[in-house]
Amino acid sequence: MHITLPSGKKIPCEPGVSILQSLREEGIYLTSSCGGKGTCGKCRIIIQSGSADIQSTMKLSREEIDKGYAIACKTYPAEDLVIDMPKESMLTVDGKVATGKAEDLLKLFRTIGADLSPLTERLTLQLPPPTLDDNISDLERLKRELSSKGLGCLRVPFRFLLGLSQNARKENWKITLSTIHSEDCHEIINVFPGQHPVPQYGIAIDIGTTTIVVYLIDLSKGILVDVASTYNSQIRFGDDVITRIVHATEHHELKNINRAVISDINELVLLLAENHTVRLDSIDCLVISGNTTMTHFFLGLDPSSIREEPYIPTANIFPLSYAGELGITLNPSIPVYSFPCVSSYVGGDIVSGILATRMHEKEEISIFIDIGTNGEIVIGNAEWLMSVACSAGPCFEGSGIRHGMRATNGAIEGVKIDPETREVEIRVIGDEARPMGICGSGMIDAIAEMFIAGILNQKGKLQPETSERIRTGEDGTEFVIYYGDGKDIVLSEPDIENIVRAKAAIYAGFTTLLLEAGFSFDDVHRIYIAGGFGKFLDVEKAVIIGMLPELPKEKFEYMGNTSVTGAYLFLLSRKMRAEAEEIARKMTYLELSISRSFMDEYMSGLFIPHTNIDAFPVVKSLMKQ
Numbered sequence: 001m002h003i004t005l006p007s008g009k010k011i012p013c014e015p016g017v018s019i020l021q022s023l024r025e026e027g028i029y030l031t032s033s034c035g036g037k038g039t040c041g042k043c044r045i046i047i048q049s050g051s052a053d054i055q056s057t058m059k060l061s062r063e064e065i066d067k068g069y070a071i072a073c074k075t076y077p078a079e080d081l082v083i084d085m086p087k088e089s090m091l092t093v094d095g096k097v098a099t100g101k102a103e104d105l106l107k108l109f110r111t112i113g114a115d116l117s118p119l120t121e122r123l124t125l126q127l128p129p130p131t132l133d134d135n136i137s138d139l140e141r142l143k144r145e146l147s148s149k150g151l152g153c154l155r156v157p158f159r160f161l162l163g164l165s166q167n168a169r170k171e172n173w174k175i176t177l178s179t180i181h182s183e184d185c186h187e188i189i190n191v192f193p194g195q196h197p198v199p200q201y202g203i204a205i206d207i208g209t210t211t212i213v214v215y216l217i218d219l220s221k222g223i224l225v226d227v228a229s230t231y232n233s234q235i236r237f238g239d240d241v242i243t244r245i246v247h248a249t250e251h252h253e254l255k256n257i258n259r260a261v262i263s264d265i266n267e268l269v270l271l272l273a274e275n276h277t278v279r280l281d282s283i284d285c286l287v288i289s290g291n292t293t294m295t296h297f298f299l300g301l302d303p304s305s306i307r308e309e310p311y312i313p314t315a316n317i318f319p320l321s322y323a324g325e326l327g328i329t330l331n332p333s334i335p336v337y338s339f340p341c342v343s344s345y346v347g348g349d350i351v352s353g354i355l356a357t358r359m360h361e362k363e364e365i366s367i368f369i370d371i372g373t374n375g376e377i378v379i380g381n382a383e384w385l386m387s388v389a390c391s392a393g394p395c396f397e398g399s400g401i402r403h404g405m406r407a408t409n410g411a412i413e414g415v416k417i418d419p420e421t422r423e424v425e426i427r428v429i430g431d432e433a434r435p436m437g438i439c440g441s442g443m444i445d446a447i448a449e450m451f452i453a454g455i456l457n458q459k460g461k462l463q464p465e466t467s468e469r470i471r472t473g474e475d476g477t478e479f480v481i482y483y484g485d486g487k488d489i490v491l492s493e494p495d496i497e498n499i500v501r502a503k504a505a506i507y508a509g510f511t512t513l514l515l516e517a518g519f520s521f522d523d524v525h526r527i528y529i530a531g532g533f534g535k536f537l538d539v540e541k542a543v544i545i546g547m548l549p550e551l552p553k554e555k556f557e558y559m560g561n562t563s564v565t566g567a568y569l570f571l572l573s574r575k576m577r578a579e580a581e582e583i584a585r586k587m588t589y590l591e592l593s594i595s596r597s598f599m600d601e602y603m604s605g606l607f608i609p610h611t612n613i614d615a616f617p618v619v620k621s622l623m624k625q
């Protein structure tokens with residue numbers, strides 16, 4: 001039997017194997033946030049012809065079922081099929097030149113006074129050709145030359161010897177070495193004949209639980225050349241780190257989970273290199289920043305004890321690894337640095353974020369919050385740093401929300417509701433004519449606007465008499481944000497409940513951390529917000545829903561993806577590398593899962609904006625009586 005894809009390609013299939021699985025075997029990945037359990041509804045396909053055994057239609061509307069929609073993980077072919085795969089179901093790579101971002105990064109790099117000292121450097125040498133009187137081996141000749149330049153210590157991987165003889169003779173004994181810089185010793189990673197003209201590139205990577213972002217960086221100038229990103233295809237093993245750890249340990253999937261992230265990274269790096277005609281051998285170094293579990297998966301380390309009390313990772317500080325031993329399809333000798341972590345639930349992405357905000361060098365007290373699949377919060381200044389992790393869940397990255405998606409083209413990122421007419425206006429990323437879903441900032445906007453317009457009450461319940469956009473859908477009462485041709489985009493009450501739970505966990509994280517550190521919101525000079533909200537997060541709306549505290553607007557700074565910004569700084573500067581290690585050493589971690597006050601604060605936050613409305617006087621004044 002065969003399944004015919006939209007491209008016309010035919011792939012083999014079997015009756016007992018789901019369509020999702022058959023596609024996967026051909027290297028075609030659909031979004032599968034629940035890992036194929038049939039509960040997220042993200043792996044939609046449209047059956048255009050042929051019959052199939054459809055075992056679940058969860059998350060599909062009557063209208064969608066009539067149009068042939070099915071969820072691929074619970075659909076089994078009974079005969080040859082022709083299917084369509086909607087754009088929103090595909091795990092895709094979207095590379096785009098980030099001109100604005102590139103300027104911002106360079107400005108940041110210059111203003112913090114970092115030295116341009118990449119992790120690797122190039123060294124051009126003119127060796128004297130051998131003679132009968134000077135007949136030492138090629139390697140000894142090289143070592144002698146380096147020693148005469150004061151570079152006595154040299155580590156030589158065996159692989160390097162394979163090309164030495166030819167490369168040395170090609171340009172009459174002129175060679176360029178690529179080496180890992182170190183105070184006391186140089187380690188060779190590559191050799192080129194002659195004066196190697198190709199610029200040096202490095203790769204900075206943020207491995208998020210939901211999204212992977214890759215920066216291609218020109219190491220000689222510190223310039224961001226381009227960005228590519230994709231969903232982390234580990235999503236097929238579950239949305240959150242715990243589900244993935246269970247898959248890795250109980251279902252023996254560690255190798256597959258590791259391969260998924262490595263192949264995502266390979267794909268994105270190749271895409272960037274191709275788009276910019278960058279030779280792969282001119283990429284000299286990789287830096288990755290991710291939470292502790294993502295770093296373990298990337299390195300292929302057993303993450304099982306991260307999940308069990310007392311929550312201990314294999315390592316927080318990782319030794320240097322090499323592309324070859326990790327399966328990265330670049331020069332196998334290039335170094336791969338992993339950001340140091342703090343604990344099982346405060347990882348390298350947070351250390352990287354602090355490095356990017358610079359709060360670790362300020363006198364005054366600041367707070368940093370990274371809202372991703374989890375919410376990690378850090379408070380402190382130049383003297384001390386204290387962190388917590390609150391499990392907010394992945395809803396702001398699109399998972400667990402019926403029409404949720406990450407902040408990429410086609411996502412509704414802004415919503416406005418006229419309080420009088422209750423007309424809805426939306427803003428879509430990439431100005432796409434037809435939105436495909438709603439991302440985190442759109443969800444926050446929508447809930448805040450519905451609340452202020454009186455469409456949603458404090459308990460997160462929709463008020464059907466207030467708007468004709470409220471109707472009963474597959475998941476119960478829902479509000480239509482966008483009427484589409486065949487696919488409306490809605491927020492249902494279960495979606496709203498998920499978002500309210502997430503924002504309650506984040507706010508409770510703030511208040512518990514402040515309490516433990518002995519401070520109040522008034523003592524906080526600045527709140528840096530990071531996360532996958534794309535270019536935009538309306539702080540006022542986040543205050544209205546009770547996710548952020550009600551403080552003067554100028555105290556908030558939205559920083560975007562600080563994990564990859566920190567990786568960029570780490571890649572380029574020796575000073576930044578030392579600072580990152582110092583941040584990780586200095587930061588203490590507070591375990592919230594055993595905190596009574598966190599649970600109390602969380603329960604109080606399950607209202608909009610909060611049970612203690614007096615903590616939100618401005619929101620109180622905006623509320624409809």
Ligand code: FES
Nearest residue numbers: 032036038041073
């Ligand atoms: S419903 Fe198919 S992967 Fe979640």
